[in-house]
Amino acid sequence: MWRSRWDASVLKAEALALLPCGLGMAFSQSHVMAARRHQHSRLIIEVDEYSSNPTQAFTFYNINQGRFQPPHVQ
Known part of the structure; x- marks a missing residue:
């Protein structure tokens, strides 16, 4: 039976890296x-x-991104 050499965390990172x-x-x-x-x-x-x-x-990100900015940026 074939087994992956990488665990799920490596596969997650690879999936994120494939996003453009x-x-x-x-x-x-x-x-x-x-x-x-x-x-x-x-x-x-x-x-x-x-x-x-x-x-x-x-x-969701655009609505909430203001709260993560320093006060002088808002």
Whole structure:
């Protein structure tokens, strides 16, 4: 039986690295779940419902980003 050489945390990091243009910032590692399920020799990466919608993720970030800025930036 084939076994992966890497654990789930490495697969999560690789999944985040594959996202284009810094899109990984909208997805935390807790949201990205790398599944070790193989189907026809393909790795399937599962993402939960919330983080799979980039519009929702970016809207949440844009609404809340002001609170993380220093006072002189706001």
